[in-house]
Each structure stands twice: as structure tokens, then as C-alpha cells.
Amino acid sequence: MCGFAVAIDWPDAAEAVNRLVQGIATRGDVTDPLCQPKETVAMCTRRLRIIDRDNAVQPQTSFDGKLAVSFNGEIYNYRELRDELVTLGARFRTDSDTEVLANALRFWGYHALAKLRGMYAFVAYEIPTGQFLAARDPFGIKPLYVMQKDNGFLFCSEMRPLLNTVEKGDVMSLPPGFLLTHNTCAPFPSMVQPQPETFQPTDRKKLDALLREAVESHLPSDLPFAIMFSGGIDSTLVAHYARQVRPEVSGYFVGGHESVDYPFAAAYAEATGFDMKKVPFDPHSDDTFALLSEAVVTTESFEPALVRGAVVSLAVSKAIQKDNIRVALCGEGADELFCGYTPLEKAFGIDEGYGRAMREECLGLMNRISLQRVDRCSMHHNLETRVPFLDPMVANYARGLAADDLVRDGVGKAALRDLFDLYPKDLPRIIRDRSKILFSEGAGLKATPEEYAWDDRFEDAISDIEFVDGLRRYSAFNLHSKEELYYLQLLHQGMDVFRMPQLRKRARITAAPPSAAKSA
Structure with a gap:
């Protein structure tokens, strides 16, 4: 769907995020406006417009404006989740899966991850508290990379922009099926179940x-x-x-x-x-x-x-x-x-x-x-x-x-x-x-298992x-x-x-x- 960059508790956050987004220009056809909830926090998305193309500008916020989400991927059961959230009192401004994710996280916290059917990487930022939650789908269909400096985090959908933006430090990959917060990096429950202990014939x-x-x-x-x-x-x-x-x-x-x-x-x-x-x-x-x-x-x-x-x-x-x-x-x-x-x-x-x-x-x-x-x-x-x-x-x-x-x-x-x-x-x-x-x-x-066309080269x-x-x-x-x-x-x-x-x-x-x- 796109690529995004997010800086949390990072000095010169807006400048860093703008440079990162320039480095992932091919991942979308439009750059959404940079969002800066506070001086050391910035979020921006290079978006490939697919779902609700005119209105799904990122970051999307929860119905109460307290949670902002930058998202890459597709949630295939977002309409079912939206219907469930409406019964709980959520209100929606768009028809985007990103807004559904924002509200799901607002109501259910990280337990929302167990309800997601799709491919995804995202960073959700809680504006009143300054806390964040980042996560990547169980198979790692979509990428998410991060650099950490002191208590600050810098996220991007590709590695090279991070290397070009920050002169020192390693670029780490968030493992598939893991979530990351200020204090935790751990696997999360998802719709993909562990391998069972007993096995059945096919139907x-x-x-x-x-x-x-x-x-x-x-x-x-x-x-x-x-x-x-x-x-x-x-x-x-x-x-x-x-x-x-x-x-x-x-x-x-x-x-x-x-x-x-x-x-x-x-x-x-x-x-x-x-x-x-x-x-x-x-x-x-x-x-x-x-x-x-x-x-x-x-x-x-x-x-x-x-x-x-x-x-x-x-x-x-x-x-x-x-x-x-x-x-x-x-x-x-x-x-x-x-x-x-x-x-x-x-x-x-x-x-x-x-x-x-x-x-x-x-x-x-x-x-x-x-x-x-x-x-x-x-x-x-x-x-x-x-x-x-x-x-x-x-x-x-x-x-x-x-x-x-x-x-x-x-x-x-x-x-x-x-x-x-x-x-x-x-x-x-x-x-x-x-x-x-x-x-x-x-x-x-x-052409054959014994021949590889480029070996001599x-x-x-x-x-x-x-x-x-x-x-x-x-x-x-x-x-x-x-x-x-x-x-x-x-x-x-x-x-x-x-x-x-x-x-x-x-x-x-x-x-x-x-x-x-x-x-x-």
C-alpha cells in the first residue's frame, strides 16, 4: 500500500522524517502532509492510493483524536472490524482500513492484533501520553525497520533511507509477529496459530x-x-x-x-x-x-x-x-x-x-x-x-x-x-x-539444475x-x-x-x- 516514516522522541523529528520519506518515493503516488503532534514526534506517509483513495490521508486518528497511526499494508477484514467497532461507539470519517486500525487499537489495545487478517506494518502514537506501539504481521509480508538513540526511535519502511539520514548506529529489523513499545519487544497473539500437535488428512x-x-x-x-x-x-x-x-x-x-x-x-x-x-x-x-x-x-x-x-x-x-x-x-x-x-x-x-x-x-x-x-x-x-x-x-x-x-x-x-x-x-x-x-x-x-547462466560472468x-x-x-x-x-x-x-x-x-x-x- 505504501511506505511511512515516524520519529518518536527524536531530535529534529520533522527534518529526519522528511528526509526518510524522500527516500521511499517509489512506494506510493502521493506524499501525505507531515503530522507533528509535538516537537520531537513526526509522522509522514508516501501513500499508494488504493482504499478510499481521496480520504485515507495518513496518519489516521482514532475517533477521539487520541491515537494516530501510520500504516503500510492491507487489512482484509477491516469492514467486519468496522461494524464491530461501530456497535462499541466508534465513529468513522473515512472508509479506510487505517482508520479501522486506529479505532481498533483505541478500544482493544494490543489485543486488536489478534483480530487482524492481512499484511501490515504500523506505528501507532498515543498523543496524550507519548507512548507508541509498532507491529509487523506474523509472516513479515510488510517490512519495518527502526533505529534507536537513547529513548528515541526512528522508523521507516526501508533500510537505506535510515542509513542516509542518520550517520551512526545500526538499522534493526522488527521481526515478523513482534510488537515494539518504549519498553518492550515481544511476539503478539495473532490469527496465525502455532503448529498443532496433531495433524489431519486433507479435505x-x-x-x-x-x-x-x-x-x-x-x-x-x-x-x-x-x-x-x-x-x-x-x-x-x-x-x-x-x-x-x-x-x-x-x-x-x-x-x-x-x-x-x-x-x-x-x-x-x-x-x-x-x-x-x-x-x-x-x-x-x-x-x-x-x-x-x-x-x-x-x-x-x-x-x-x-x-x-x-x-x-x-x-x-x-x-x-x-x-x-x-x-x-x-x-x-x-x-x-x-x-x-x-x-x-x-x-x-x-x-x-x-x-x-x-x-x-x-x-x-x-x-x-x-x-x-x-x-x-x-x-x-x-x-x-x-x-x-x-x-x-x-x-x-x-x-x-x-x-x-x-x-x-x-x-x-x-x-x-x-x-x-x-x-x-x-x-x-x-x-x-x-x-x-x-x-x-x-x-x-x-535452464537446468546443472547450468546457471551467469556463473562465467x-x-x-x-x-x-x-x-x-x-x-x-x-x-x-x-x-x-x-x-x-x-x-x-x-x-x-x-x-x-x-x-x-x-x-x-x-x-x-x-x-x-x-x-x-x-x-x-
Whole structure:
């Protein structure tokens, strides 16, 4: 939806916030007026106008004017919450979800977080007391970064503006599912439940209904939208459910006829009449390789899994935005929840407990890989991308599934594949039975598991001596390849990577398989 900056108990608060907002200009199409409740407090939003576009100026305040909220994201059940709040005496001036959040926090305090269904990061400031509450959604779909100096806090939706605004000090990431106050940083209860202790077999009709409702709740009510479409199981299901409500929606496919994903995407388009728009992409061209610098700086990361996909995500986001569309849906989260990745398939084959532990770790890493890529690349082009597979109801259902409905005969996403049998005319079997291909690979970036189109380029760019020197200079970042060093150097050109502690904790799976003795 947007990006925001908030200063609380911070010297020169207005000046700092104005500089921060200038650094997140791509995250919206209008800058709302700066609000300064007191000299050391300032709030400002770069807003992408989607819900109540003319009236939802931020920060929104509670009905009694005591609570001001800067908000990034979407609350999909805001209308239901609004009706409940009206019965309690709340009055509303707008039809925005931000105002609903402000009133929910005013009535229920942090307990309101357990009622939110959506993606969000926000800072709420209580004007009479000077207290604040910041929070980030349970999966970290939306980002929130903070710097602290003495008793003061400075918040922003991206890291680089904080580094450019404050000369010293580290930029910290608020963890997903955590709240922050002057005195507390702790997890909060949410609609996403912990993994249960017992597991149930899948019910195809129930999962079908859950996914249909999740996708429908994520559709904008009065704006055109797009689907990031690869012809994979996940994006095909999103397209299938979205078209039941909005049949006119288009899908944007990255690549050409030679791309690995193309035959599958074309099969769905031909079977259903889906309007599939092709976004040209040549993974071997010099122009594509040159986009790495933009991908690294935009995503604020040097993780190869993120950067490779970001080149493709930037291409599709740019194409969608060029068609004057502000909202897109994608299939992120399905592979983590329903075990589509090869490591998860193998882990469940070794031991169910090991597989579930790895899945939880994958879910915990999304905010630093796939979700960070989606947020930065789409917002870089004034586009909000929504992730219906991470709806709390879908996530809770997936985490409660029996192992055989996650990985069956060594193949993941069994429960999702079963849904294709409910719609044999609309969901081609060729997609149901396909193997998992990463988004970037499907577009052609990696033609086969043994071939990576850019390996030789990294070898040419960094000599062995330079690699050794780089390992020494960036020893805290646990580098393993010239590709990682290449990306980190690009990132360091635009920001001080040594002031970003989260970068040193690599986004890698650490779950260990059971011992040989236990397996025996």
C-alpha cells in the first residue's frame, strides 16, 4: 500500500522524517502532509492510493483524536472490524482500513492484533501520553525497520533511507509477529496459530473453499488488478479462484516460448481463455545482467536466492505498472506451507519431525527472501502485491495437514495438486503433475539444475585474489561464492552494510536431520 516514516522522541523529528520519506518515493503516488503532534514526534506517509483513495490521508486518528497511526499494508477484514467497532461507539470519517486500525487499537489495545487478517506494518502514537506501539504481521509480508538513540526511535519502511539520514548506529529489523513499545519487544497473539500437535488428512472441498475465500478477500473492490502468472500450481490456483469473481483479470508471464514455464502457462491460457500477457526476458543478455545492480539496491540484499528472482520480479512489476495497474496477486507462500521445495520433500522423506522443523524455518525465512523480494520489487514500481496463500485461515489449515497430504511419494504440495481433480476442465493435469521450478528458473535464468547462466560472468568479474580479499573484508557475512561477493559489493556501493546486522545472519536452513541412531 505504501511506505511511512515516524520519529518518536527524536531530535529534529520533522527534518529526519522528511528526509526518510524522500527516500521511499517509489512506494506510493502521493506524499501525505507531515503530522507533528509535538516537537520531537513526526509522522509522514508516501501513500499508494488504493482504499478510499481521496480520504485515507495518513496518519489516521482514532475517533477521539487520541491515537494516530501510520500504516503500510492491507487489512482484509477491516469492514467486519468496522461494524464491530461501530456497535462499541466508534465513529468513522473515512472508509479506510487505517482508520479501522486506529479505532481498533483505541478500544482493544494490543489485543486488536489478534483480530487482524492481512499484511501490515504500523506505528501507532498515543498523543496524550507519548507512548507508541509498532507491529509487523506474523509472516513479515510488510517490512519495518527502526533505529534507536537513547529513548528515541526512528522508523521507516526501508533500510537505506535510515542509513542516509542518520550517520551512526545500526538499522534493526522488527521481526515478523513482534510488537515494539518504549519498553518492550515481544511476539503478539495473532490469527496465525502455532503448529498443532496433531495433524489431519486433507479435505479437498474445505481447502477449495478456504483458498477461494482467501483469494476473493484479497481482490481490490474497485480497481483493476493483475496476476503474476508462471503456469505453476500456485499461480494457476490464484488465477482460477480470482477469475471466478473477476473473469476479466490478466496474467503476466515473464519469458518467451523457450522458457521452461511457457508450455504450462500456455496450457492453462488455451484451456480457459485466460488473457496471458508475455513480458520479454532474456537471461543471457548483457542488459539483463546489468539489472543486477538495480535488483541488489532495490531489494537491499545480497542473498543469491533473492537477487536472482528480483531481476524477474522487477521485470513483471514494471510491465504491470506500465499498464496502470496498482494491485497484483501472486502465489508466494504456497511452497513453504505445502512443501513444494525439493529440500522440504527430501526432509519429509527422511523424518516427519525433521520435515516439519524445516518447514517452520522456511516460513520464518520468507520475510528475508521471497517476501522481501516481492515487497521491494513491486513497490519499486508503485505496485502492491498481495499473497493470498499466507491468509491466516489457509496457513493454519496447511500447518495442520498430515504428512502424506504435504509430501506424497516424495512429491510436495499433494493437497494443492488434489484440488486440480475438482476442476478437470479448468485446471490442466500437465500443471498438476509438474515439478517445482523457481520463478527465476521458469523464466529462463537457470535452464537446468546443472547450468546457471551467469556463473562465467562472476568468474570474469572477480579474480581468485579479489575473492580471498573479499572474504577477509566481509568475514562477518559468511560468504561462500563469488556471486555472493559480487552482490555484496554492489550493495555496499549504495549503503553501509556494516550497519545492517540482519545481513550478517544469513538466510539459510539450519534444521538438522535426525541422528543415524535415531533413524535406525
